[in-house]
Amino acid sequence: MRVHFHGAAGEVTGSLHEVEAAGRRVLLDCGMIQGSPEAERRNSDPFPFEASRLDALVVSHAHIDHIGRIPLLVKRGFTGPIFAQEATAALMPIMLLDAASIAENDAERANRRRHKGQALVQPLYAREDVEAAMQQVRPLPYDQRSNVLPGIDIVFRDAGHILGSSIVELFADDRKLVFSGDLGPKGTPILRDLTPIDRADLVLMESTYGDRLHRDRAATIAELGEILDHAWREGGNVLIPAFAVGRSQELLYWFAYYWDEWNLSRWQVFLDSPMASKVVKVYDHHHDLFDEEARRVWAARPSPFKLPNLRFAATPQESMAINDIARGAIVIAGSGMANAGRILHHLRHRLSNPHTHVVFVGYQAEGTLGRRLVDGARWVRIHGQDVRVNAQRHTIGGLSAHTDQHGLIEWYGHFTGHPPLVLVHGEDKAREALAGEIGERYGVDTMLATPDMVLDV
Structure with a gap:
């Protein structure tokens, strides 16, 4: 061999x-x-x-x-x-x-x-x-x-x-x-x-x-809840670059798990990825691959994929309409490293706002926009336009x-x-x-x- x-x-x-x-x-x-x-x-x-x-x-x-x-x-x-x-x-x-x-x-x-x-x-x-x-x-x-x-x-x-x-x-x-x-x-x-x-x-x-070493998962999840609460009190919005397979579904899982504790019903939650929406359907067809805790959550809580305030942005027009929301939106969009996809449009629109919170929940490779933002860049170029970065940035490594x-x-x-x-x-x-x-x-x-x-x- x-x-x-x-x-x-x-x-x-x-x-x-x-x-x-x-x-x-x-x-x-x-x-x-x-x-x-x-x-x-x-x-x-x-x-x-x-x-x-x-x-x-x-x-x-x-x-x-x-x-x-x-x-x-x-x-x-x-x-x-x-x-x-x-x-x-x-x-x-x-x-x-x-x-x-x-x-x-x-x-x-x-x-x-x-x-x-x-x-x-x-x-x-x-x-x-x-x-x-x-x-x-x-x-x-x-x-x-x-x-x-x-x-x-x-x-x-x-x-x-x-x-x-x-x-x-x-x-x-x-x-x-x-x-x-x-x-x-x-x-x-x-x-x-x-x-x-x-x-x-x-x-x-x-x-x-x-x-x-990753941070303890329980502490990581607690931090995510604190970020959401802080963003709500500031009157801001939350952008989460996330891969369509894996991370997007995990985030929705935690939103369902802590639905009451995090007062999630006050938010508008958007999964802004036609691909992630299709992936959700694949997950729903493979419950046999879930662990026991996930099966209990699906049975006892709001379904992570059917939260009452969850919206799937299927069309470009629905995606662009999210940018008209002044406060109270959580936007999960691809790509996870912010190097392509709809997250770029949201970042271009909202990075200059100091009440925007950008939450990074996965690995950011060298050379990607995500890595530059994590490393503290004050200016970034998106779709040929220079954008000032005033948004608050958070890296949550424990969700890897x-x-x-x-x-x-x-x-x-x-x-x-x-x-x-x-x-x-x-x-x-x-x-x-x-x-x-x-x-x-x-x-x-x-x-x-x-x-x-x-x-x-």
Whole structure:
């Protein structure tokens, strides 16, 4: 078995790992690179392999940094099956059609501004490319060993990160590779805890928060309630950049859980994302993947997805109308890193207002607008317009869908004999800190993946 590291090798996004085994080539994830405009331009670069020579693609979960280039892969010649957990398979077309729409809109906007003689900007892929790629998807359940190619089996285990998120066990050539995908923290609302694995010949593990510990979740939720109360007393509005899968649903869960304590009925709550609205329907069809606490909340409280003051902004006109609300609006909108989507319009409209509260509830990658705001930028540029930042900013790390350093160390500690470990999906500072902690605790010489690195198992 041989592993080629192509993406998310020294950065968080752009998951792309190639496995040669049993005379076949299997790709683990095909994610979009996210961050600065310079980083995102790399998405259109040629793949570091011939797409038509791949035999299969295995997907860990439906976040766009793990699936975002799948239509491009198919467009460039990949014809094999795409294996994904059942809920992931249901989420993929929603996520990818939205990505195609964003790409088409960005291209249209760029072409309106291009100078005479400049070439037309082409979107990375179009909606018809997404529809073509989805024909190749093969859903699989959790915990079932499946033969996906001659000599190659896989098993999906629950990763506790988002609905359908999976740890991938790949068996071939009498060897076993375990790819963590993204791992969720224990006690994440709605989802079951991540699955411990006890055996592997090689482990590829994410390291997004490899250098830090999350704040206690109870304290984090209390802080969120305090922010909402403060914003209400100031007569302001709250903007929450949030990914359509995972974070948006968790926020609605907490709004239902603390409906009375936080006096949520006084607010107007907007889920301003057609994609998130569709994702909610997928969640509602997969209650079998919920944990016991979530099932109790659904039975005893206002349904998180049917709060009496919750509004789904389906059209651009409904989204724009939110900006006419002077006070008392909570707006959850994508994208989670504020680098695309409807949140940009709300930020452009409201950042100059000191009574606006912007709440960041997830990781903000280098080069994104979200990172610049978290780092204290006083001016930002949105849609070609310079915007003064007077809004109050809050970072709530305890709501992360990724486990922290302790969680990563604990998950790796379940492996018997402490097999070889490669850290992926993390910036170098995080990976180096995690490698040091694991080396000190388990005596493992941990490797940090780099682009074009090749490893024989």
